[in-house]
Amino acid sequence: MQETILTNARIVTPDAVIEGTLTLRDGRIATIDEDRSALPGAIDCEGDLLIPGLVDVHTDNLERQVLPRSNARWPGVSAYLSHDAQCIAAGVTTVLDALCLGDLGFDTERNQTFVDGVRDLDQLAGAGVLKAEHYLHLRCEIPALDMPAALDGVAENPRVVMASLMDHSPGIGQYRDLTRYRAMRIRQTRMTDAEVETRIGELLERRERLRRPQREWMLQRLAHRNLPLASHDDDTEATIAENLADGIRISEFPVTMVAARAARAGGMEVIAGAPNIVRGGSHSGNVNAADLIEAELIDAFASDYVPASMLEAAWGLAARDTLSIPEAIALVTDRPARMARFADRGHLAPGLRADVVRLKPFGALPVLRGVWVAGARAG
Template sequence: MILANADLVLPDRVMRGALRFEGEMIAEMTEGENVPPGAVDCGGDLVIPGLIELHTDNLERHMRPRPQVDWPHETAILAHDGELASVGITTVFDALRVGSIYGSSKGYAPYALALVNEINGLTARQATRISHFIHLRAEICSETLVEEMEAFGEDHRVRLVSLMDHTPGQRQFRDITKLEEYEKGKHGLSDAQFEAHVARLMELRARIGDRHEHEAVRIAQKLSATLASHDDTTAEQVGVSATHGVQLAEFPTTVEAARASHAAGIKVIMGAPNLIRGGSHSGNVAAEELARADLLDILSSDYIPSSLLMAAFRLADIWDDLPRAIATVTATPADATGLTDRGRIGEGLRADLVRLRPTGQTPHVRGVWCKGRQVG
């Protein structure tokens, strides 16, 4: 397979040239507009590395398309997989909650291990279009966190663990009215149910939160997973994250926390929807503000898969640097999670590629390849 006469987005420049890939790997890269016999003439379209998504809740939307509606998991996983392939994502870290609350009005029950086995089973059967890894979202305010995490082993492909502390009144929901809007809107909680939910979370954090945090870090190390913090707000919280060995700061809520993360050598992830919408739906710091302050390293589509590519091009406009912007959704997330075989265009690397044509505010995907196989 040869893609020729394309603008190849390399780590440091954009080069008109051609790519030849054999099997799963890029075999050769040449410069120039020449179109060899049998090659695909890209006509100047951009070719970038396949996108790498570290934190997405998209699978949950396919599993539960309406409140109280549970969809068959295999169908949901494959629909999620196909949607990601269609927007240029070739590697995904499926974010799954671990840590449940018995008798919760929100219906929280353990589900991650069984779902991971289903995802990995489909991958083993080569039923998925793209590469799937597991991201465990460790809920500190829960009752079952340790026993759920202990059930995972090296074969489960857990490469990322994030510490999720949703204690009301701090981090993402410092403003409890924002939490109330979110919980009532998403889960339909009544006033009494919301008050009980807040009280329960506060009690759990006070009683076993510190132990859960310590155990989540220990188990992440045992699984050789990259460790992430979530919604750090203050420099003090970032300092705690650094002592845990955190390497990624997911969605810091303030400039202070983002700056402290950089000072500690922690990469900052921000949501692509935040950048596209012009701000956070929770009232926290805007991704664009961090981008203009050079405090943004990685983008995540979070809950809208198509936002990842759109936001990368928005960053290219802000920074006037397309290779740097594309790296936030390719090379940098690959490096942060130890994926040395992808995230860049180069000989000997995986043929995870996206052909696209920038059109207005929305880049149009014209072809997606994962391990050399066209999947979109």
């Protein structure tokens, strides 16, 4: 029997913060008691908070480990282990690695990251060397010529637990400002203004031709899996209406208040990027997530590109009394767990998986002091 007793703690339950003792036994939460344990093996948490392990339904962080510089690809397994360590250091115990399927002509390295990422996860998870529990979130670039072949090769992988429909074409969604898009591509590439303009024209022609048939093919290809499906970077009411008609029930990173309100009105769940909260706004000029919080339009946060942003965003909202501690923590634990259909984690209750994070508040910042994954110390 493996047992860990965490006492003299403030335990964050779905409804309250209680002082007491949390007992982990054989990978599960055994008991939550409102008193202090006198057992000699109990760990004194010194009044620190205990919260559920975070559930990140969308992180691109692996891409940043694989390509620490634009022209320097890092070995895949090493990059994955580094990514895993960063997730644990951020209190993220369940990770949906969001790998991009399909190239729209400016991000050719992403295809290799996808292929290597699926292979490396299968290898590493089977070896038992990862600290967090990792799954796959397929980010399907709908107008990309190579998206169907990439999806077909991974559609049956049991680690796939979520998929999103993306369209990063110029002038669409996140990139609806074409002037900003042109400037970004010229800055990021060695292409001339004329070459970028030519590429934009090619991409728009391809989108007109392929978007709808490839969208329908993707939905049909994954229908038997009954996965949670998300739309990505929604910007208009018309976009939301199309998604609802296609059976999509999650709006991931809506870029306008109009889209977020339409998503909520249609019964969709809304994911926002935690970095938007931490930074005080969108890095690409889209809607401020703080405004979405104020309008009660956010159901969950995802880290997007910085694992540490999830807990920092949630704790910041609690520290500023925007939300109660249980409400704020639920945005990065229970709510995303439900979205991804994990019934065994996301909040602290007897019988659930013992994914637990110990943290000490430092003003508006949370300092992690311990992480347990399925009852085993991981950080």
